[in-house]
Amino acid sequence: MKFQSVLLLFVLLNASLFSEQEDIFFETQRKRLNSSDLFEIRDAIDRLTFIKSNKGLRDILSALEGNPNFPTSENNAPAVKFYAAKALSKKGDSIAIPVLIKVFQKESGSIVEYNPPKQRKITDGVADRYSNSSPYFYEDGEISMVLACGEILRALGSLPHTETSGSTLKQALSHPNFYIRSSAADAMYESNRKEYLTNLVETLGKELIPYTKISILAAIVGIERLPNQNFKSVTEMLSDKDPEVRKKASVGLRRIDLRIAAPYLEKAIEIENHPVVLTQMKEDYNFLISFRNP
Structure with a gap:
């Protein structure tokens, strides 16, 4: 009896200590989220993402x-919204949907239209493949609001479907900026809802920007998962002159998840010279030929 009492006391003390340590952990991350250091904020978001508890969800x-009171602070930087959206996608809680929509609608309205002949700057958002703010080849300190809004859309697509999130994605598919349209297509694929196919097919017929076109095609192919004409169109874009388009085409073939796509990637890998694209192609090829349970 005495031993049981001592054991119970030990368990209670440990539980109390763990609870106190947990409180300290979350309080520390909240303070770091208010830091003026972007990388400190990102690390705090990461720590709150990869824990089992959802206690830090509202902090993300x-x-x-x-922070609306200090518009120019690092807390409002596009990179913070970018990584917060990624974190919310991983958390998978539908409580994030209204906030994601609210922030997207607020920020996307001021994003400029894509204009190929004009020399773009990082502050203009995503430009051509030589831009530091391009869809794939960017660094942490160069994340534009365009990239952040794109990540918000992808997060919406990965979370449980709602009427408002669906209408937001459909509206974004006709946004003036090509990368926003591309991200909306990605989000529709993430949702894996066949009801979006009509919107995607209609938009594909009007799209002129190669990067957005392959994004829409990759979404259609990923939802259909059929070796049809859309699949053939994706394979043809593996030879596009733009490395971003080739990378997206590789992702599209992975999405179809059929071994019939592997030979096309194998051939593309033989001539690919961009290291980032080559890595993606090899990863997608290995995925397609790997043995997986149905």
Whole structure:
């Protein structure tokens, strides 16, 4: 009896200590989220993402919204919204949907239209493949609001479907900026809802920008998962002159998840000279030929 009492006391003390340590952990991350150091904020978001508890979910939502009282602070930087959206996608909780929509609608309205002949700057958002703010080849300190809004859309697509999130994605598919349209297509694929196929097919017929066109095609192929004409069109874009388009085409073939796509990637790998694209192609090829349970 005495031993049981001592054991119970030991368990209670440990539980109390763990609870106190947990409180300290979350309080520390909240303070770091209010830091003026972007990388400190990102690390805090990462720590709150990869824990089993959802206790830090509202802190990530606050980071996504930013601080309206200090518009120029690092707390409102596009990179913070970018990583917060990624975190919310991983958390998978539908409580994030209204906030994601609110922030997207607020920020996407001021994003400029893509204009190929004009020399673009990082502050203009995503430009051509030589831009530091391009869809794939960017660094942490160069994330534009265009990239952040794109990540918000992808997060919406990965979360449980709602009527408002669906209408937001459909509207974004006709946004003036090509990368926003591309991200909306990605989000529709993430949702894996066949009801989006009509919207995607209609938009594909009007799209002129190669990067957005392959994004829409990759979404259609990923949802259909059929070796049809859309699949053939994706394979043809593996030879596009733009490395971003080739990379997206590789992702599209992975999405179809059929071994019939592997030979096309194998041939593309033989001539690919961009290291980032080559890595993606090899990863997608290995995925397609790997043995997986149905």
